[in-house]
Amino acid sequence: CLTVRLIRRANKITVLADSIHYSWLCISFALANNSTNVQLWLCQRCFYHSSSELKKASKRVSCSKRYKIQKKVREHNRKLRKEAKKKGVSKRPKKDLGVPSSAPFKEEILREAEQRRQQIEEEKQRKRQAKKAERAQKRKKEKEPASKETEPKVKRVRQDVDTEKQTAPDKNSKQYLCSELNKVIDASDVVIEVLDARDPLGYRCPQLEEAVLQREGNKKLLLVLNKIDLVPKENVERWIQCLQQEFPVVAFKASTQIKDKTVQAKKSRIVASNEVLDKSRGAACFGNSLLTELLTSLAASKQSETSLRVGVVGFPNVGKSSLINSLKGVLACNAGVKRGITKSMQEVHILKNVKLMDSPGVIASLSNPPASMALRSLQVEEGQESVLEAVRTLLKQCDKTQIMLQYTVPDFRNSLEFLSLFAKKRGYLQKGGIPNTEQAATAFLADWTGAKMSYHCKPQENRSLPAYMSDAVIAEMKSGWDLDQLQKGNKETLKGIKFPNQASSISIISKGPTAGLLNVSDISEDKPGAAATETVAEQNDENNEPEQTTKEENEMVEPEKQKEPLKKQPGRVQFQSVPIDISLSTDAYDFNTDFK
Numbered sequence: 001c002l003t004v005r006l007i008r009r010a011n012k013i014t015v016l017a018d019s020i021h022y023s024w025l026c027i028s029f030a031l032a033n034n035s036t037n038v039q040l041w042l043c044q045r046c047f048y049h050s051s052s053e054l055k056k057a058s059k060r061v062s063c064s065k066r067y068k069i070q071k072k073v074r075e076h077n078r079k080l081r082k083e084a085k086k087k088g089v090s091k092r093p094k095k096d097l098g099v100p101s102s103a104p105f106k107e108e109i110l111r112e113a114e115q116r117r118q119q120i121e122e123e124k125q126r127k128r129q130a131k132k133a134e135r136a137q138k139r140k141k142e143k144e145p146a147s148k149e150t151e152p153k154v155k156r157v158r159q160d161v162d163t164e165k166q167t168a169p170d171k172n173s174k175q176y177l178c179s180e181l182n183k184v185i186d187a188s189d190v191v192i193e194v195l196d197a198r199d200p201l202g203y204r205c206p207q208l209e210e211a212v213l214q215r216e217g218n219k220k221l222l223l224v225l226n227k228i229d230l231v232p233k234e235n236v237e238r239w240i241q242c243l244q245q246e247f248p249v250v251a252f253k254a255s256t257q258i259k260d261k262t263v264q265a266k267k268s269r270i271v272a273s274n275e276v277l278d279k280s281r282g283a284a285c286f287g288n289s290l291l292t293e294l295l296t297s298l299a300a301s302k303q304s305e306t307s308l309r310v311g312v313v314g315f316p317n318v319g320k321s322s323l324i325n326s327l328k329g330v331l332a333c334n335a336g337v338k339r340g341i342t343k344s345m346q347e348v349h350i351l352k353n354v355k356l357m358d359s360p361g362v363i364a365s366l367s368n369p370p371a372s373m374a375l376r377s378l379q380v381e382e383g384q385e386s387v388l389e390a391v392r393t394l395l396k397q398c399d400k401t402q403i404m405l406q407y408t409v410p411d412f413r414n415s416l417e418f419l420s421l422f423a424k425k426r427g428y429l430q431k432g433g434i435p436n437t438e439q440a441a442t443a444f445l446a447d448w449t450g451a452k453m454s455y456h457c458k459p460q461e462n463r464s465l466p467a468y469m470s471d472a473v474i475a476e477m478k479s480g481w482d483l484d485q486l487q488k489g490n491k492e493t494l495k496g497i498k499f500p501n502q503a504s505s506i507s508i509i510s511k512g513p514t515a516g517l518l519n520v521s522d523i524s525e526d527k528p529g530a531a532a533t534e535t536v537a538e539q540n541d542e543n544n545e546p547e548q549t550t551k552e553e554n555e556m557v558e559p560e561k562q563k564e565p566l567k568k569q570p571g572r573v574q575f576q577s578v579p580i581d582i583s584l585s586t587d588a589y590d591f592n593t594d595f596k
Helices: 044-051 063-087 106-143 153-167 174-187 206-214 233-243 288-302 320-328 370-376 387-396 400-407 415-426 437-449 471-478 483-495 520-525 530-544 551-557 559-563
Strands: 004-009 012-017 024-030 037-043 190-196 220-226 249-251 308-313 346-349 354-358 455-457 506-508
Touching: 174 308, 174 354, 174 520, 190 206, 190 320, 206 220, 220 233, 220 288, 220 320, 233 249, 233 483, 249 288, 249 483, 288 308, 288 320, 288 354, 288 483, 308 320, 320 354, 370 387, 370 437, 387 415, 387 437, 400 415, 400 506, 415 437
Parallel strands: 190 220, 190 308, 220 249, 308 354, 455 506
Antiparallel strands: 004 012, 024 037, 346 354
């Protein structure tokens, strides 16, 4: 864009430029003898263009240049054709004119040519058949197994994998889940039964506790009250006092936001002052330090070379895997809202001398009440039972006013109307704006089994001990634990959590402990008992409720009737015979009288 000329005279450099249309850049430097400072003025535009990377040259040319190139190409091709014509070279293939008619023996020549063509075709066909037979023979040799040593290695590996798949047990079967749960109980020195603080008595399994007490090895049983941030504080304190009469109890709130196995969870200390932290919905974990100290002190008192093995058991979705992840500080076990994620035993080392073992959930027996089955059974999650029936059962256990306030829905008559309103509020709609009641029912159950819905049960007063419990067993279960440290730790844990009040929490009535299946033989003999009778009674009560007359339910109940086209019947026009008496004696007659 400009021309820069450097003229050196003695110890001086002069810069001459023939353009002043751009901004200039001054660069100062010294000569070799360090006696004279030189200032070099450069065009800023040129400086930036030279310092940046060179762009790819454009392929655009002017029209005159393009036409000139095309003209040169035409002249060159014309010259080549002219020289080829002089030399007698032609690119055009000569056409076969065949045998001329005037040629002697024309028929014989044509016959010989046809025979030669047939011979060539037969030779090609013969070679093709030979190759086909060779390939068939090769495939036949590959199919014949001489011995296992001569078989390909990949083929043997595939056969081994297929046999393993056939002999491997079904991880979703009840027999496999029971066997894995028994493995955890047998291999454990201490068994932690995780209970949901919203219904601690309903999440206790008498068969599980009895099996732990009857196993060899003097196993310890510890109760962990999880999800205490979803229950009013007074209710939590009363449940701790009630459960401590039988077993040691630890108040716990598991962390629900541990995302990655490689990212360590930040440990937040509890504030020593009377401030209450609202960290219930976050990644904060409460009660982990107390539980870790109790397990560490118990492992030290045993003075064993092997680590203390602690099994974590309980019904599905009580927070077994979340408890292990909170103690470990990383996502060591898969956890989620869906029930039945853990299928087999899994070992996790949280300390040098303490090892936790995750287990699948306890299978609920069919003899339990429908309300217990709706919250604790895997059959609803696996699609063996209807989610609509489970929601209907839960709604009958709750106060309608509290449900309306919790979900901000208007008054409803039955469970179907509630699910329709709930689906409209959440946006669960099908084509035509029809509410998707099944999706709404699944979301409703997820709220109740997950860590969102706040509901509570009142502890039973003057509850008698179960048959497998006695004063000697209670004393043995409490021995080896520091009960004073346990009581102080629970108080410190309750100080750091913001609990919901009584008005915002739904009150339900507990149905008592839930029966579970631990033996494989009990699974085949398990039959619905009182649950079936209660379900039939509830269905009769539901049928006696007033029917819903809204437009949306009419569309859901009778969608097929609306789709059927109406059959057209041929119409007939029938005229009623009316006697008409027209008198022709006069021209004036009354039309209103004659033509009614």
